[in-house]
Amino acid sequence: MFDYSFVSLLSANFHFIRPMLLLLILPLALIIAVRWQRSNGEQSEQVLPEHLHKALTVGELGWRKRLPLKLLTVLLLLAIVSSAGPTWTRYDSPFNEDKAALLVVVDLSQSMLEKDVAPNRLIRTQHKIIDLIEQRDGGRTGLIAYAGSAHVVMPLTADKQVFTPFVSALSPEIMPIEGKQAQQALPLIDTLLSEQKGASILLITDGMVPTAINAYQDYFSNSPHQLLILGVGDTQREATLPLDVRSLQELANKTDASLRLISVDDQDVQALAKQIARHMEIASDSMMPWQDMGYYLLFPMSLLLLLWFRKGWLVNWSVVLVIAGNSLLMPTPVHASEGALLQQQTMPVEVQQREQKNATLTTTIWQTTQQAWFDLWLTPDQQGDRALHKKQYLQAAQHYQDPFLKGIAYYYAAQFKAAQISFMQQPTPQSLLYAGNALARQREYIAARNLLVDLGKQMDQAPRESDVLLRADVSNNLAAIQKIIDDINRYSESQKGTTDGLEESFELDKEDPITSDGFEEIAPQEVLHKETLNAREILGSEELANKWLNRVEADPTRFLQAKFYLQLQSQFSEDQ
Structure with a gap:
């Protein structure tokens, strides 16, 4: 199935990073035109008749005539376009806050228990x-379930460990009303995605009723979000309630959605993930730089350069030498055979140490020679870019001289402390924003909040038009961190008067992260005169955290069933 999301991304974001270089096409056209006219003037067509010219001319005719000049024109044109930097996508941000939000809407009607796909539609959906x-x-991913009514199973979260048990608990039994009213989920979608940009809604179902199709058409006609449809079922196998492809196709046509049927492999999942990311790129105002896609034009340019080896054509030996030299300096991987391993095991220890020392010395020589070659042609920051694109993040951090780029490389490598230190070395507003993110990754929520508050005050005192988007990011991140602190504080306060985990309490070290403002608890006199039990203790002790998590019911099915029933009762009360 053709991926229309790529076409949308291309049409919405295609531009040139350095468009002024396209003006080089004008002198190129002038030079080629002059050379073409001169080539025509050198011909004897003006002296000889056409039939004698064809009979006496030795050489190529037709489209092969002046082929080197034609290919040179194409080659130079590709070089100009490549230098102008065509692009349609940005570099991926290392910060999860920039990931596309996804809201999964799951059909939990009885038809989802059909077994035309093994073991049944619902389990395959999970x-x-x-x-x-x-x-x-x-x-970040959220989850909504619907049957005769719709309910939020899980709000938007990036915690997979919390999300997975609730996905496994999905069943028609947890729904208070039977039915197939997908339109009941629309108000919940609007609430959960009210502040999201570039979000996607994935509807997983085996069919839609006409009233739901009309409701979705009205909603998505004015919604900036993307609708993706995953049809669950197999039309080639019999089922009591077969997969209704017609209704799903009608829904896709009326909402400009993408319809995809469930597959036995992961092709459907990979395609959905790409569509979600691309829609985020179209709708996002990310501050990440544009990715120069002109480098891909080097491949057709290289193929055209091969033609210059023909006799009579100019050979660009410098390009050949650079490519050959780069290839020769790349170390060849060595694979040890089983016989060699057995022979090594039978060697004396001194011989094994000498062989290992020689191998290490050879590897070091190769690495030194290769590094010297790269130092000859690339700056340290360019070498850092090369390592970053190869996902060798720690090596990239070692090469980068720019503290901001070094911090991004450390962030990719999950070295958040090192990233924080690098970002703080050059305290620009963007570096301070990313330093706050690095602090939050270390669970230093209080320090991250204070840093972002100070950054917001600095930007308010010296406002600049270029900081509008950055100020919005600071505000959003500050709100997210404050919400985490408030949640931890509320949980800590809820523990007042309980005795759970008192024997696990301890004093925080100075280096432990400060995750909340903390609450002081007065325990019963028969247990302890004074006890402090807050979120810092739970998050600071792995043993205490595991014990606290073990008290949570492993199967949330009953919890969801009771929650949905109470929500439905509350809705009935409000309607009356």
């Missing part, structure tokens, strides 16, 4: 949702 979460790798 597997696909979990696979999609793994594929997204950090993006």
Whole structure:
């Protein structure tokens, strides 16, 4: 199935990073035109008749005539376009806050228990949702279930460990009313995604009723969000309630959605993940730089350069030498055979040490020679870019001289302390924003909040037009961190008067992260005169955190069933 999201991304974001270089096409056209006219003037067509010219001319005719000049024109044109920097996508941000939000809407009607796909439609749906979460790798995901009514199973979260048990608990039994009213989920979608940009809604179902199709058409006609539809079922196998592809196709046509049927492999999950990311790129105002896609034009340019080896054509030996030299300096991987390993095991210890020393020395020589070659042609920051694109983040951090780029490389490598230190070395507003994110990754929520508050005050005192987007990011991150602190504080306050975990309490070291403002608890006199039990203790002790988590019911099915019933009762009361 053709991926229309790529076409949308291309049409919405395509531009040139350095458009002024396209003006080089004008002198190129002038030079080629002069050379073409001169080539025509050298011909004897003006003296000889056409039939004698064809008979006496030795050489190529037709489209091959003046082929070197034609190919040179194409080659130079590709070089100009490549230098102008065509682009349509940005570099991926290392911060999960920039990931696309996804809201999964799952059909929990009785038809989802059909077994035309093994073991049944619902279980396959659960597997696909979990696979999609793994594929997204950090993006925030929410979950809504509907039957005769719709309910929020899980708000937007990036915590896969919390999300997965609730996906496994999905069942028609937890729904208070039977039915197939997908339109009941629209108010919940609007509430959860009210502050999200570039979000996607994934509707997983085996069919839609006409009233729901009309409701979705009205909603998505004015919604900036993307609708994706995953049809669950197999039309080639019999089922009591077969997959209604017609209604799903009608929904896709009326909402400009993408319809995809469930597959036995992960092709459907990979395609959905790409569409979600691309829609985020279209709608996002990310501050990440544009990715120069002109480098890909080097491949057709290289193929055209090969033609210059023909006799009579100019050979660009410098390009050949650079490519050959780069290839020769790349170390060849050595694979040890089973016989060699057995022989090594039978060697004396001194011989093994000498062989290992020689191998290490050879590797060091190769690495030194290769590094010297790269130092000859690339700056340290360019070498850092090369390592970053190869996902060798620690090596990239070692090469980068710019503290901001070094901090990003450390952030990619999950070295958040080192990233924080690098960002703080050059305290620009953007560096301070990213330093706050690095602090939050270390669970230093209080320090991160204070840093972002100070940054907001600095930007308010010296406002600049270029900081409008950055100021919005600071405000959003500050609100998210404050929400985490408030949640931890509320939980800590709820523990007042309880005795759970008192024997696990301890004093925080000076280096432990400060995650909340903290609450002081007065325990019963028969247990302890004074006890402090707050979120710092729970998050600071792995043993205490595991014990606290073990008290949570492993199967949330009953919890969801009771929650949905109470929500439905509350809605009935409000309507009356």
